[in-house]
Amino acid sequence: MGERPTVAVLFGGRSSEHGVSCVTAGGVLGAIDPERWNVLAVGVSRDGRWTLQSADPAEWSIRDGRLPEVDDAGPTVLPPRAAGESVWRLEHEGAVEALGSIDVVFPLLHGPFGEDGTLQGALELVDVRYVGSGVLASAVGMDKQFMKAAFRAAGLPVTPDVVVGPGAPSASAREEIHALGLPVFVKPARAGSSMGISRVDSWDELHAALAAAAKHDPKVLVERAVAGREIETAVLGTPDGPRTSLPGEIVTGGDHVFYDFDAKYLDEAAVQLLCPADLPRSVADEVRAVASRAFEAVGAESLARVDVFVADDGTVTVNEINTMPGFTPTSMYPRLWAASGMEYPELVQTLLETALHRPLGLR
16 A cells, blocks of 8 residues: 555444444545545444445535435454554455555544544554544543543542443432432433433423433433533544643534534534634633543543633632544634644654654553
């Protein structure tokens, strides 16, 4: 494949965010400079099979309100089994073709079985460099229960919550939930893209909200709602420490009572990103400082987006960290960097170059 390094863009996956991952891949594929990189587009089917896919960004766009999916009829890709080993294309007839070794992986899988440390561990085992956080930070960032534990340990303010395991909550858990007061948000503990999230304004709605969240994860969080503006900050890992973007504010309209899945991906006209957010300088500085501390609290690397709430008195409360945020050109992470002076292609190139020179093994 010549002297250009090879990047495998990995997307799709087994989680409920399969389609979102495919859209993210389309954005990244369109931003990678083909004169600097050889590109392999590797889609992971819903049953976990690695397949060779088209690298044409147009193939991975939202059409007529439908998210794209990995075509599991494509040739199987056999990942490397050791450092420096080639990946292989396996045809249905049993013929194999060497595709060359991979220099760096851009793992764009969102949610479990991709963003949660599982894929990162597999890549670590064979000494393949990749964009994004390592095993522990990815796992902690995926599980909201332990994410919030890490934030609390670092002295960061978080929303009060109750964790509910599989099945109906116990009598004591219900008492704790009621003690949170209304309204509350009910969330899957290990999911993203606002899937399975409900706002509960009456306790009569709690059972249905728990059931909706449990469709995505048997472990569910019930969180006290925070009165405040939703502010997001993009973080970029550098050798000198976390670098933060200008904070941005998400303003939703239409029928969206919060920034839900449809608002994020299917109804862009109902969402407005204000960047920089209209905040006093001292509050904006505090938001960026909290984002850096949250990044370091979970041991994140490479990139993350930190979401906070800002109350009327300027108090900042951390909502969550996303260690592999949405990466379409209209996603908040690249838009925040664009508003801060780094356009999408430069951002993708920076992440790839940083990953290419990332030390292997324990860091």
